[in-house]
Amino acid sequence: MPAKQAMTLEAPPGAVAAARAVAPRLSARAGESEQLATMPADLVSEVRQAGLFRLATPRALGGAELPPAVLVEVGEELCRADGSAGWTIMIGNSTAFLAWLDPAVAVELLGERTDVITACVFAPKGRLTPEGAGRFRLDGRWSFSSGCRHADWFVGGAMVADRDGPRMIPGRGPDWRLAVLPARDSTVIENWDVAGLRGTGSHDVTTSAVLVPERHTTASFFEPARHDGPLWRFPFFALAGTFLAGFPLGVARRALDEFARLAATKMRVPEQTSIAEEGDVQVALARAEGGLQSARAFVFETIGAMWDTACAGDVPTLDQRARFLLATQQAMRAALEAVDIAYSLAGSTVLPMNHPLHRCFRDIHTGAQHIYFSSASAKRYAKTRLGIDQPTFWL
Structure with missing residues (x-):
């Protein structure tokens, strides 16, 4: 991890204001989102253009890297407008978790995109099987993948497989990781039919025999982020x-x-x-x-x-x-x-x-x-x- 650097990040002006600006439209179309079981595509585009999907992404990756109190305030404003929309947008900010990748790898993955939307499920419902040096085969099915219908990237929890079960790490336990892959490498099973948060599109996502480079996996639960700054502490x-x-x-x-x-x-x-x-x-x-x-x-x-x-x-x-x-x-x-x-x-x-x-x-x-x-x-x-x-x- 880079050397510690004491600093104070000021919130870029406009994040909360942007949430309040889009809120009336999120609220007015909450019923439509429920009928579609996902946020309407034009609203996704509007929210993306407003920068509300890159709130916590590292600045080095083109994000706003907002202080956590501002993240909560933005989420509060969005959920006040519509719980499903607010939930979807904040989960879509899971691009922030790419901060646990090697910075050069994260830059390589995102390219010139700064408005990436990421769906993320922590639960280790996947299996990472070693497939030669430096890569895994990923298989799994993850429930409750909010926003998966419009995500650019998917991050899924998985256990690294050993001959007799999950690989064990001394002093830690099972080798539980997050695997990062393009959303196009996964399949959405449209089965989201619940009482509440109906507009989040939290369908199941599956992968089968997808090859994932080891450098695209992280042990985020156990290790520090690879960026420096207050948010990454x-x-x-x-x-x-x-x-x-x-x-x-x-x-x-x-x-x-x-x-x-x-x-x-x-x-x-x-x-x-x-x-x-x-x-x-x-x-x-x-x-x-x-x-x-x-x-x-x-x-x-x-x-x-x-x-x-x-x-x-x-x-x-x-x-x-x-x-x-x-x-x-x-x-x-x-x-x-x-x-x-x-x-x-x-x-x-x-x-x-x-x-x-x-x-x-x-x-x-x-x-x-x-x-x-x-x-x-x-x-x-x-x-x-x-x-x-x-x-x-x-x-």
């Missing part, structure tokens, strides 16, 4: 968490905003008073707002602590990373509560599938099933707090 999963942290905050914010508008006009019969005038509704809304805004502050507090450490030239500490994981867990819990409160108080008005509040309800409950927000992640924080030994690459 974040371990892999800490960086990945910044792509997801804005999702619950944005979806819940949209739900509460929708409810506040609805509450002023929805009348109770026979009282003929708006539900906004009911004390129980007011208390519930205040609780939901307090929980969400507190969780949001916690996310940005923990990101700020990690960023300060990274800008000072060090890797964020294990405790800092564990607290960030806890903060994202709390953000999802607060978001689920906020959305559920808004949905239950709104009544039958929001039952149609295309109602924004119904979409928030479906999206937040679907997103909550992601492994990053699972109870296993909560246990990782607790084990750190309690001093229980565990693999630390998840943090």
Whole structure:
């Protein structure tokens, strides 16, 4: 890894503004995205041209390399417009993970492109079989490959095969890697038919006997990035968490905003008073707002602590990373509560599938099933707090 260099990266102006500019169109066409089970092609082009698919790509590769707090804020704005669109765009920023490749190799892969979209699945559902010196044969099937219909590159988790099973690395365990390949070398199985996040196009992706040079694989979970600078001092999963942290905050914010508008006009019969005038509704809304805004502050507090450490030239500490994981867990819990409160108080008005509040309800409950927000992640924080030994690459 290059020598450490303490520095502060200023956010290029316009990233959040670009997200806010495209948001009305993402919101207006959320129903169309659900029907297509992917983001419409013209919206993909607009988002690409706005630079929103290169938010965290290294500057050396033509990206913006934004600070993590800005990544969360951009994701929050996009998910407030439409959870599926925001999820798809932030996952599409997985081109950032090419920072774990040798820099010359990453430049070779991308060529002159600076607006590349990448679909990524961490789960080791692939098998890398040695195929002569310096290359593997990749076979596998990966579920939940968000944005795969418009991706230029695919990054898939895979185990390197040995004669008797996965190759074992002393002191580490199975040789779990990410393999980088052009999207054209994979096949999309269109099977995305779920309740929420319907517009993400998270179909299955398969490969069969695709030859992948070893230099196009990385042990990102266990090794540092190959670039220098504060963002690349974040371990892999800490960086990945910044792509997801804005999702619950944005979806819940949209739900509460929708409810506040609805509450002023929805009348109770026979009282003929708006539900906004009911004390129980007011208390519930205040609780939901307090929980969400507190969780949001916690996310940005923990990101700020990690960023300060990274800008000072060090890797964020294990405790800092564990607290960030806890903060994202709390953000999802607060978001689920906020959305559920808004949905239950709104009544039958929001039952149609295309109602924004119904979409928030479906999206937040679907997103909550992601492994990053699972109870296993909560246990990782607790084990750190309690001093229980565990693999630390998840943090």
